[in-house]
Amino acid sequence: YEEMVELTREAGCALHLAHATMNFGVNKGRAPELLTLLDDALAGGADITLDTYPYTPGCTTLVALLPSWASEGGPERILERLADDETAERIRHHMEEIGSDGSHGVPMEWETIEISGTGDPALAPYVGRTVLESAR
Template sequence: MDLVLRDALVVDGTGEPSYRADVAVDGGRIAEIHREGSPGPRPTATRTVDADGLALAPGFIDMHAHSDLALLRDPDHSAKAAQGVTLEVLGQDGLSYAPVDDRTLAEVRRSITGWNGDGSDIDFDWRTVGGYLDRLDRNFGGEGIAVNAAYLIPQGTVRMYAVGWDDRPATDAELARMKELVDQGMREGAVGMSSGLTYTPGMYADDAELTELCRVVARHGGYYCPHHRSYGAGALEAYEEMVRLTRSAGCALHLAHATMNFGVNKGKAPDLLALLDGALAAGADISLDTYPYTPGCTTLVAMLPS
């Protein structure tokens, strides 16, 4: 074998109890897992790592990452890889860099400079979702990126592209264009659609518009990942809105940084869990992520006009 990780505490991701084992790797793939006490010889390799006292797990999935440009800057992507993250879900909060035209690209770069920098060091040689994903694959001299990436079509960017920054309902033609952009992005490899419904211009979309876009996502087997309309006094109602519209669209739902941690919501976490449990029992496809700190974090511009 190429590599053996000796005496590791294996946490395999199935939910089963951990166990001690030697894990052998050959040709870049796991070739053998030899549990402690199992019959037969222990695997040997040209390189052995003593993992006694250490946990060994599959790579972690970061379901909410803003590494859209960072992946194009650092060939090792050590900020995440060193934490065991091997898959990042990009295009979050309804604002990212594809699909765009020249105008939209300039506007989105300016609007999320606080997240990713202004990108002056990046060659923005793509305009479509497929073009961005291809760029990830051929970056660093064709070696590609150091981790896996999945992309969500950013609904705010799509609205910026088709409607602009106006606070108004989309026309029929504008809605048709947004649906075309989402359909194209899904066919080119996106896994779903995100929203940032406290950020402009995505926040100007009403439920009917979001439902129509989610129907397109659902046709491709994708999921909707909204940063919903309120984390404060209207949080529970905002969660209810997302559950309702995705169920109407027949679309899977993943709630981004789902939390009830603002003071006005003290004691309401059971209400959120009851809402989600009820929807799951009724057949909805819902998952969520959250973060391990007590306040929120975003750019100051998010305070206005929302």
């Protein structure tokens, strides 16, 4: 958020932070920092608004967490990439070690990502479990 607030100050344009949240373990307990950043910018004349959702967990598809390059071309191409050991390792590295653009640059915390639903009845036993639990 700091980068966006700075750009707003420099450009003199308005800023709206959509779905502003402090997700991921690295942000735990840091909401006061965000509020101070925004309050200071507003006091300095910046035009900033935000919205957030009224619940703690986020909700997205698991495929959205992939690096964008890994999901290009749709489901068939994703499966091809995952079937290739070298590419699958590159995907894992991006997701678990450096953080992919699909997870806002934050390394995945598989123990915190819960499967809330599936369109395939055969996968129903995984609903309510974390990705980490499901992988075991």
